[in-house]
Amino acid sequence: MTAVRVSSAVMTHPVRRDQAEALATRLGLGGLAMDPDPNGAPSALRTALVAWSAVSDTATHHLVVQDDVAAPPELLGLVAGSASRFPEDALIFYTNWHARNGAAARLAALAGAGWVRAVPEEFAPTLAICLPADMATGFRRFARDSAERHDDEVMAMFLRQVGRAGLLSVPNVVEHIGTSSINGHASQGVRRAVCPVGAADARPLLCHGWVLEELDWLPYMRYGEGYLRMAGQEKAADPRHHARWQEALPATGLTEGQVRDVARRNCPPDTASEVARHFGAPFAEELWIHCLLLGRQAEDAARRHAPQAAGIRAETDQARVRLRGAAVSTVALAGLPPERRPGVLPEHAELLTAYAWSAIRCGSLLLGPALVRRG
Incomplete structure (x- = not known):
């Protein structure tokens, strides 16, 4: 089996540069993916395309993290371990507490699972998401001409085309911070992780927890x-x-x-x-x-x-x-x-x-x- 090597990038905007740099330093992440048109109409996808272009030549997987999150220092290790276990899947490490995917993760937590297959028709949470390198390339090709500004919606469209919804990490070690939103989501109010836990509890569940693949009603x-x-x-x-x-x-x-x-x-x-x-x-x-x-x-x-x-x-x-x-x-x-x-x-x-x-x-x-x- 090929050893997993994860490259990474932090999506950000000039108004949050200091916040993004502090996050990247704290977590040992790669460089910043800066909005290429910061004075233009808000578009998370515009910045996401920069982030997904930052896959290193030697990486097997690429992690993209948005700048308005908190996460433990062990994040990269947890991502690498998860990618080793599920090398062909899109892995999602934060899920909103009020979405259908949040409800799926909550149900999976109560059932005792460590992972759950995402709801296909809903947006794919992109605050902290890891793709295989070839999938990252495929996403860039798919998304580069899109008129949609929400990267999470385009990611969901892409995964539907691929025919395999992402895997949601049931334990959330990544947390959304604040209520402001450059991309226009402030009206949703306080947005938090559905199952917030520390790295010590997340590790055994991510490494050994079973996967809830079949979602009934x-x-x-x-x-x-x-x-x-x-x-x-x-x-x-x-x-x-x-x-x-x-x-x-x-x-x-x-x-x-x-x-x-x-x-x-x-x-x-x-x-x-x-x-x-x-x-x-x-x-x-x-x-x-x-x-x-x-x-x-x-x-x-x-x-x-x-x-x-x-x-x-x-x-x-x-x-x-x-x-x-x-x-x-x-x-x-x-x-x-x-x-x-x-x-x-x-x-x-x-x-x-x-x-x-x-x-x-x-x-x-x-x-x-x-x-x-x-x-």
């Missing part, structure tokens, strides 16, 4: 409401259609009556009232049902796809426990409307996390045998 939240993404949705006439959970639920084999019955019997009334007092009754109801469905799907994925526990390293098992905690800590914050996120106090975040866990732990009640027994 996927619960996700946006702007305070719950939705479902169905398997194969990328082939639909409108692949980015957001189907409310009530609308899509019949295709899952569940009924709204079953879901609401489990909620009626098991949602903790005092905690629900407290969440409703701070964030409104509609959000409290939507969050609990979303987490119930999330728990159901995570349990189902673990039963159907996870390898047997025999031979699992102790450090990997302990890391999974902490990863699950990280994943659940972001579910309610990500589900809130963007304007509500900055005002969430630490004690409110703890309340929301406990409330989310109360629903996730009931997810197995929606699996087949449990429904028969409850019937």
Whole structure:
């Protein structure tokens, strides 16, 4: 097997040059990929093409990192190890907590996976992404004449053409910092990693964690409401259609009556009232049902796809426990409307996390045998 050699570049703009240089120095990354037209209309793709042109002659893989992130000093080592394990895949090391891909990573974390295949129809997160060198060349050719300014959208288009969506690192060691956006995403508010963990916990999961390749229906939240993404949705006439959970639920084999019955019997009334007092009754109801469905799907994925526990390293098992905690800590914050996120106090975040866990732990009640027994 050819030894992996990773070159790297940091995408930046002159207004963030100092920030980018500090990041590159701290992480031992390659040079800066500067926006070639800093006074032009905002375009992340314009800068991304510079970054993906910086593949060194000896590199087997190339990592591109954006300048508004934080990451541990071990990042390059973690990337190289991951590329050794998955040498032909696009590897994505940061996933937004409020996107469909974020929901996929959160579900995978709860199922115990270390990696999950990205949702094909959504943008491909590009804050920290590694491509094989030949794929980087292919992306440049694909993207150089595009009129699209968002590199994450063009990356997703490219990966769809290649026929293989990226692999999302379930443990996120890369974190987005700040809320400003040169490329016009500030309206999305606070944007964070879906499963933030340290390098020590990420390493065993990236090296030994199993891959969730098959995504069944996927619960996700946006702007305070719950939705479902169905398997194969990328082939639909409108692949980015957001189907409310009530609308899509019949295709899952569940009924709204079953879901609401489990909620009626098991949602903790005092905690629900407290969440409703701070964030409104509609959000409290939507969050609990979303987490119930999330728990159901995570349990189902673990039963159907996870390898047997025999031979699992102790450090990997302990890391999974902490990863699950990280994943659940972001579910309610990500589900809130963007304007509500900055005002969430630490004690409110703890309340929301406990409330989310109360629903996730009931997810197995929606699996087949449990429904028969409850019937």
